[in-house]
Amino acid sequence: MNITKNEIDALNASLHITIEPSDYEEKFKDELNKYRGKASLKGFRKGKTPIATIKKMYGKAILAETINNILGETLNTYLTEEKIETLGQPIPTEDTEVTHFDVKNLGDYKFDFDLGIAPQFEVAGMDDGIEKKVVEVAEESVTEEFELARKRFGGEIFPEDDIEDNDLLTLSAVELDGDKVKKKGWETGFQILVKDLEDSVKEEVLKLKKGGKFKFNIRSVEKDKDEKHVNKYLLNLDEDEEKEIGDMFEGTIDKVSRISPAEINQEFFDKYTGQEGAETSEEEIRAKIRANIEEHYNTQTKNLMFKEIMDHLMEANKIELPNAFLKRWLKLSNENATDEVIEAEFEAFSQNLKWNLIKSKLEAKYEIEVLPEDIKEGFKKRIAGYFGGNPQGIDLDQMAESMMKNQEQFRQVFEEEKAEKLFQAISADMNIVENPISLDEFKELVKKVNEEAA
Structure with missing residues (x-):
């Protein structure tokens, strides 16, 4: 095995590798015999195919694989032993010719590779300030999170005398014809968050309570919702159902649902920490x-x-x-x-x-x-x-x-x-x-x- 390294500059080098018959001949014969032992060719019992036939039919591919395996091992061993730090992998030089493997005349095989050399440097800038x-x-952020926690561990109540921005409304709604309920018009029911209502509708709803009524355009009552959402969730239409339904509806507030913040007590403290008695006061x-x-x-x-x-x-x-x-x-x-x-x-x-x-x-x-x-x-x-x-x-x-x-x-x-x-x-x-x-x-x-x- 002959390996020659040519240093082009600090970041580039080339390797010239010559593999001689003495480097691969025994390995090639071993591989031929291994293949012979597994081969099952017509006219021959398994493992009894003449080596000359194996060599003629598959020798070139086996030789190529043998040489390539030796080449890969040689490259890795050389770079490791010589402590050459490379970037990427060695690649054939640009003028490398195609290798022709000849099983009849075992000769030298020559390969040329380009190497990308890892730059040598000491890390600078470690003494500077960062x-x-x-x-x-701010205390406001703590208070905001504290109140969110109370809501997270709070319970659901159903107020009847007022409506707030974060309430969930359960509505029944009927289609209108002008200012009156349309005869045989569309009837529907749905839930909607007050804060998601269109601004002018929300302003009106916040003045109402359970049982209150209000008029609205069902296709714009909820902010930023498309027709598909309106049909499915507000009008309760099947996906392929087509109906001529007007825009204006009158809704009745059947139920107001609200999350009531948890009481500031030991039960709340334990739920928040996930441990019984870990914290015992609001300050903690x-x-x-x-x-x-x-x-x-x-x-x-x-x-x-x-x-x-x-x-x-x-x-x-x-x-x-x-x-x-x-x-x-x-x-x-x-x-x-x-x-x-x-x-x-x-x-x-x-x-x-x-x-x-x-x-x-x-x-x-x-x-x-x-x-x-x-x-x-x-x-x-x-x-x-x-x-x-x-x-x-x-x-x-x-x-x-x-x-x-x-x-x-x-x-x-x-x-x-x-x-x-x-x-x-x-x-x-x-x-x-x-x-x-x-x-x-x-x-x-x-x-x-x-x-x-x-």
């Missing part, structure tokens, strides 16, 4: 709500900070890549990729590759390791998030272990936990400066970042 936004939670519940809100926004501000760290390190490390090689490799690796597609997407691809190079350096520096228990905790955090951070009656361990069997989800959580560990290590090394920001300012900032990303 800003982390800290959202200041408010403190827990504040902590939950702060944790929610802390996660988001941390993600923003991580993006700033990523952008900062990308800016601080001007990494050069073997672009021409990578474009050729992308085209050879993706049979449907055209030159136009590769050019259009190459900038995003190269930026992602550069960040992965920086990330790999830092993962090695900080010895980032993701253990099975880290992944399990990651799944448990996901599950808790599904239930608003308060999963009552759920066996988190059992559910996490079940979800971990999904390979795609396992991979996602593994990458998330690895990224979290990496950024925690980076944050501990860098100079993080906290900057207080109001919730409104933070929402505007997130909106701007999302728009830029889009």
Whole structure:
């Protein structure tokens, strides 16, 4: 076996590999005999086909596979032993000729490959300062969440003397002819939220009570609903049913349903925390709500900070890549990729590759390791998030272990936990400066970042 490396520049190299008969002849014979043992050809018993016949019929394909296997092993072994860090995979040089395999005359086979060499660099920018936004939670936000919690754990009541914006109305309605009920007109019944009523109708309804009547255009009474919705849910028509029905109806309020906020007592505290006696006062519940809100926004501000760290390190490390090689490799690796597609997407691809190079350096520096228990905790955090951070009656361990069997989800959580560990290590090394920001300012900032990303 003869291997020659030619260094073109710091990012490009070529390999010339010569495979001689002594490298493959015995392996080729072994493969022929293996095939002979399995072959079942007409006129011969299984395993008794003459080797010359096997060689004549299948020798070229077997030789090609043997050479290619040896070539692949040789490439991998050489790159590993020589500690050559490559990008992508070795690819045949552009002037490589088609190899013709000759089973009658076993000779030398020569192969030439281009290599894209990973750039050598030390990560710069680690001594600089990075800003982390800290959202200041206003008391109004705590109160709003507190009242929502009371409604969430409250009960349903049916008031008869007034109507409020969040009430659900049960209506019976009849078609009108002018100002009067239409003879043999359409009759229907449906439920509708007061807050979803068209503004002028809502203004009128809020002055009524159970048993009250009001006139409305059934095709516009509910905001932002199309004809299909009106026919199905308000007129109660079958999908293929066609009727000539007018616009104007008179509705009677048969029932008013309202969620009554939970009483501020120990029962409410226990329902909110999911634990009996964990909190015993409104002040403690408010403190827990504040902590939950702060944790929610802390996660988001941390993600923003991580993006700033990523952008900062990308800016601080001007990494050069073997672009021409990578474009050729992308085209050879993706049979449907055209030159136009590769050019259009190459900038995003190269930026992602550069960040992965920086990330790999830092993962090695900080010895980032993701253990099975880290992944399990990651799944448990996901599950808790599904239930608003308060999963009552759920066996988190059992559910996490079940979800971990999904390979795609396992991979996602593994990458998330690895990224979290990496950024925690980076944050501990860098100079993080906290900057207080109001919730409104933070929402505007997130909106701007999302728009830029889009």
